[in-house]
Amino acid sequence: MNRKTLALSAAFGLLVPVLAGCGGSDGGSGGGKAIVVGTTDQYIATKDGPAPLDPAFAYDTGTWNVLRQVVQTLVSVPRGGGKPIPDAATECGFTDRANESYRCTLREGLKFPGGDAITADDVKFSIQRALDMKGENGVGTLLSNIDTMESDGARKIVFHLKAPDATFPYKLTTPAAGILSAKDYPAKKVRTGFELSGSGPYTLKTEVKGDAVVKAVFTKNPDYKGNVKLQNDKVELRPFKTPDDMGKALYDGDIDMMTRAMSPQQVEALIEKPREDIQLTEMPGLEIRYLVFNTDTPLVKKKAVRQAMAYTIDRGQLVTKAYGAMAEPLYSLVPSSVATHTNPFFNKYGDGDLTKAAQLLEEAGITTPVKLTLDYTTDHYGSATGKEFETLRDQLNASKLFDVDIKGTEWSEFRPNGKKGEYTVYGMGWFPDFPDPDTYVGPFFDKPNFLNNPYDNVKIRTELLPESRKQADRSAASKTFGEMQNLVAEEVPMLPLWQGKQYVASRTEISGVEWAVNSSAELHLWELGQGT
Template identity: 60%
Template sequence: MKRKTLVLPAVIGLLTPVLAACGGSDGGGGGGEAIVVGTTDKFTVSKEAPAPLDPAYAYDIGTWNILRHTVQTLMAQPRGEGEPEPEAAESCRFTDSGNERYTCTLREGLEFANGDPVTAEDVKFSIDRARSIEADSGVYALLSTIELVETKGDREVIFHLNSPDATLPFKLSTPVAGIVNSKDYAKDKLRDGVEVDGSGPYTLKAEMENGALAKIVFTKNPTYKGILTPKNDKVELRAFDDADAMGAALEKGDIQVMTRSMTPEQIDKLSASSGGDIDLVETSGLEIRYLGFNTTAEPVKDAAVRQAMAQLIDRGKLITEVYGTQAAPLFSLVPAGVTGHTNSFFNRYGEADRGKAEELLTEAGVTTPVKLTLHYTTDHYGSATKQEFEQLQKQLNDSGLFDVDIEGTPWETFRPAEMDGEYAVYGMGWFPDFADADSFTAPFLDANNMLGSPYDNSEIRKTLIPESRRAADRLNAAESINRIQDIVARDVPVLPLWQGKQYLAARDGITGAEWAINSSAILQLWELGRGVTG
């Protein structure tokens, strides 16, 4: 059999995949054994994060991928990253000309998996709960433009906004807006542990080992009413310590699908092979990687130090040495493929240039070499992260302008330390909340941002972000978005590095793999089925 690579297009909202070889993926059935999917995402319960799967707390791609299968939202973005469609809602729309009042009507007969009716009061409870708890993950900031949630009868919900926000339908498609039952979730505190109850397409049963989720079994919810059509009755998500162990399990047939995160070597091997029974799905990606700065910390509180790093780092070389064709240089917070993208960092700094970096430091009176530590997480973004930071270290140290150490830390320690401002410089990744430029600007730059960053630019917060949200046609937001990107390139509170593709590998006999991951790294396991491929 000839191996095939399914290549999904880069255009957001274009849902027809391009098949680079023979074979298809139609058909599939819901019966039979569970489809087993491997991941290296870590799901831990700890003192710092006792409630990782509470919609009012969860704010990373791994936990959101769990919640999207179990907790229903008013809106959803099935398959592609186009306009959200009503999901738990029958209909939703702005009911004023200024995008400040948004009304949703729930589907009739909607139920939680336990049989309790889902009402407008449940929606209000869930949204108000997330906003009032204000979890330290910062996810509640997605709902910051909501001033008041009103209900009329059992099925109508009205959102009154404190400022125009054309992106609200997107935000209501994210798990923080997930509808939960007040019988299962307290109003004023998070739900500790890994139990999840909702009205989504699946119910969940989790198995723990040494404080971490080892296996999650999704079982089709017979009471679900929405726009998704699960192609299977059961999916098992199995966590692996590393990508090599996950790959070995796929080769042996212990799992049928593997997803994030595969190593660059695994992807290259699957891409190059012309035989076998494993197919690789590749899609353009909106995942970004960047360096974040605590702009009040020594030695990076002087903007010239951050600017010099922006001037020195050779993104092309970094990608060539570590990721190859699986990533592309990124010169802005807003990646290519998203309306409003512009290469602000390249426009300001051009190619990597030691002389210009030295000039920036000299003019600012900064003594060189600048000594600092780059912090990264060892277990959250894949095994290549260490190699990436070794390359960054080499580039900065080879200039003679910096004296850089690197330090890796597990995510469960890394993330709280970063939020507490313990790191002057740190590496992070970002998978958008939704495919709009607002999801690449506000989470980093607005008040209560998800980095806990002290950087505060009044023009961005008070003028440009609100201005960009007024535009119902997102093309009309481009001017404000471009200005935000130019300010970020000047001040460098964050330093964009690269934009990555998304990959998934599936054994023959599994259908729907081309739809099971999208460019935002959202898993859509309801698309997987069993049938004939090849």
């Protein structure tokens, strides 16, 4: 087995631009044979989520990794990171020093799959649609700072913002800002089912069994014009229920690569017992895991209970028992590899300080043990999630300050329950929407927020976040981000636990693997090729 460690910088917010390969869709290889990629992400239509592939509804990493292959955006983050560069556009930029007006000019010759030319009116329609529908999963928050849009009906569009926002170009790189056809997507309602169409690098055909996708086939789009250079003609994405099922398919030669989420045991096995036909690639990761407190519920409404949990949990032990080398402790919502990161939770609470936890609860007049249920999803964040919550339960119960049960629920039910406020304390994960520290703060503390959490920190929402977004030089916002991190540590509406590394296993004849998954866990299938 060949093992690669990708040393690309994962720190963003201070990145300089990196040149990306250009030239449209030329360069595909492999003929008609598809490269087959396995994933444990599931694509399921439910009563609460009838439109899993609609860009105005979808807001999770797994689904976005499907959308990015098919739906084109005005700008995109270049290979290796850096500032957004034009994709569907030929040029984009702020037209004022205040970062309140942003203008783009479309490429000539852009087409939807049916052959219709793409105009600035289509861009305006697509983004207005996302704003009007407000996305039940919270995806609309990414674009909610748009006040008005001007289109010349041909190739030029201008976005006028409600407030200055230097991160706006990054938000336009997300699938929420994908360019859609009014013929395929109704203006006021979601497009249900598993159809997806756009002007991106690939077209998509799904194979569905019941209410779930069992195969997604991406075929090179001959009409694509953008900055991506395809290294293949066809890729098949195949969902698996468990990492073990996915691993068996790789070892048997049924798939060429397995991506998120490999289990810690699989990674350890491939390191300790290498195979000549399998390559393991380690990559920087910006995934975080955290606990969410529903501050409307009586049990955790008192800050002292939330702070006592922060004192009690030992992140080092948690990571060692559940994830091993695949994770490291996290003491802020902003990961340690991001330039504005600080360690406020470590500075204030340390790890496993039971004396201070007991003193705090006693001073607040809270009777112990505090009886709680920790809820988590069984099938969305990887096979080690159960072990993680068993470890959290055992730590909290061993303190005698808490009496904790845990309960696992499938994601299709878990996510709607969380948004409805049916849980007191529950576990969530987060991958960045775009490469800027704002993505670890804005989605949680702006209004509306991704979690539909009742907690509202007025200072963060009305003062610090707007102030940070004024800074075109993101390093100048470090002090403001530090203050926001300190406020979160003081109030504990959320409790960060760990940040992860990424591992991808592939057959040795597959090339481009190190570029196919970036530090934000974005899947770039166009980078994969066959042969050296």
